[in-house]
Amino acid sequence: MSTEVEPGQRLNWPLVFTASCGFALYWSSFFTMLMRNSFMDGAIEILWYHLFLRIVFLLGSCIGCLAMAKRADWISSAQGVRFQKAGVCLFSVVAAVGSLAAYSLSATMPLAFDCAAWGLAGVGLSCLLMLWVELLSAFAPAERDAALVLAIGLGAPAYLVMNLLPFPFNIGLLCASPLISLGIFYLLEQDEDVVASAFVPLEDSLQRARWTASYKGIAVAYGIVFGLGIGSTTQIAESDPLYSGIAVVLALGAAAAWFVARFLGERIQKASSFRFLFPVLIIALIPMAFLQGMPSVACNLLLLGCYVFFEAIGINLALVLAKQQRASRIQLVAVSQACIYLGLALGHGVGLAATSTGAMNYSMLSVAALGLVILLALFITFAPLSPLAGHELKNAATLEADVAVTEKDAVGFWRKHCERIAQEAGLSARETEVFLLLAKGRGIEHIQNKLNISSHTVKTHTYNIYRKMGIGSREELLDLVETDVDNGGQS
CATH class of the missing domain: 1.20.1250.20 (MFS general substrate transporter like domains)
Structure with a gap:
């Protein structure tokens, strides 16, 4: 608000x-x-x-x-x-x-x-x-x-x-x-x-x-x-x-x-x-x-x-x-x-x-x-009332810089796991691109616009990804990535 x-x-x-x-x-x-x-x-x-x-x-x-x-x-x-x-x-x-x-x-x-x-x-x-x-x-x-x-x-x-x-x-x-x-x-x-x-x-x-x-x-x-x-x-x-x-x-x-x-x-x-x-x-x-x-x-x-x-x-x-x-x-x-x-x-x-x-x-x-x-x-x-313990609220500029650095590290960590999963599953370069977007929760329309391909092609790549990974739904794909991240790549 x-x-x-x-x-x-x-x-x-x-x-x-x-x-x-x-x-x-x-x-x-x-x-x-x-x-x-x-x-x-x-x-x-x-x-x-x-x-x-x-x-x-x-x-x-x-x-x-x-x-x-x-x-x-x-x-x-x-x-x-x-x-x-x-x-x-x-x-x-x-x-x-x-x-x-x-x-x-x-x-x-x-x-x-x-x-x-x-x-x-x-x-x-x-x-x-x-x-x-x-x-x-x-x-x-x-x-x-x-x-x-x-x-x-x-x-x-x-x-x-x-x-x-x-x-x-x-x-x-x-x-x-x-x-x-x-x-x-x-x-x-x-x-x-x-x-x-x-x-x-x-x-x-x-x-x-x-x-x-x-x-x-x-x-x-x-x-x-x-x-x-x-x-x-x-x-x-x-x-x-x-x-x-x-x-x-x-x-x-x-x-x-x-x-x-x-x-x-x-x-x-x-x-x-x-x-x-x-x-x-x-x-x-x-x-x-x-x-x-x-x-x-x-x-x-x-x-x-x-x-x-x-x-x-x-x-x-x-x-x-x-x-x-x-x-x-x-x-x-x-x-x-x-x-x-x-x-x-x-x-x-x-x-x-x-x-x-x-x-x-x-x-x-x-x-x-x-x-x-x-x-x-x-x-x-x-009495001074601060909602958060341990520190004062940071100003907007500092917060923006800190969050940008932290999010950059988090995205890099996540992407590394996804690329390793794609490599182990034998995905092609284009399938890997689609897989990364699917793992982000993106839908078919977003992926086709992002990669400049047709919806039919997106669905074909998605089918191939599911087949190679042995899964049957988007939820199973997200579970697979989440489990791999939680286990440090040992899944």
Whole structure:
């Protein structure tokens, strides 16, 4: 979002819109899980049960992100991508089986079953999030940022439709949305305009870019505040106006993120854009401590809009820094998301413990959240806040030079392995040229234009390459190159 579109440069709007629609289905599913009562049994009216299952869902999301951050190298491999896709499918299966079981038995499912289901649902949606984050990183900066914000904005009306539909259509849409999102993801994977970003080993990434402890702590603290506000909506009776209000503030939060990113991009890179939330949070929390009814509901919704703003800016910050520092996108995004999910779970947990025991009511919780916001404001105002640990952010000229040298070394290393594979397979000079482009993820149209040959000739060379290497698909070719690089040429 901070990258201006140069004169004459146009965004590929069909590509942006397609990606936004696919990513929007993730957000609609996530918002539904976060804001709606249990998808397992819509007849449950026990307050603590709803909050408890949300906590389990958020902890599942947190654990999923931490696991992917720790195994970022494997997650980036072909096997890792297949694992993430399986996790997405698992979400739909769990939601469908749990709902059908509860409906057919006309009874509440055992708490252990619901906990397992919601935990797996959290892991599944975190897999879908990371798939889209990795795909969007392959876009040009302006297209990536437009797709990110537009996806959240489109996720709002999709959430509204999902929650206005009667049972079982709402459950059906919830189960189908991640699968449809995965289908759109697959189509974009095959698009010739989408070329995967260079792989960055986790060890190298951690040397270049790691979130500071202060930034991670702030993300958790913000999550606690948002969790207290979002958890409070459980006490509000479900209704069409409530769902409509939620959809509106979700869209407004995304619009605010776009505005800040479009005109104040430099502040995003320094994480100082989060200071914009302080006055809004204070405006929301003060009335919540003293008012009831519709004013309190409006304040809860305002907190939800702040959460969406924080999410959009946070993911954008991670992707921008990953590109600048040539770091692992999965590692940076997964860690920051895990901190937010942990904070949301803690916020829900505090609210659940305080209200169920009678130790505090929602007004007192609002006062506590207000105090936390004031402490955050003081800390960010007077303490230096750098998002990355180990070094200051480099200036643009130094970054450009460093990245150019590093990428040159990485490309040379990769090309050496590809040429060795081609030589061992007995490829001709022209077949080797086609093989190098195929290994980069290029499509037939790109290769024919690059080499000035016909599409028929490209297909013939591709067939010969597959035959000589004993493979049958582009995925097997990429796996072959990836395995050779990982094994240092010993495969």
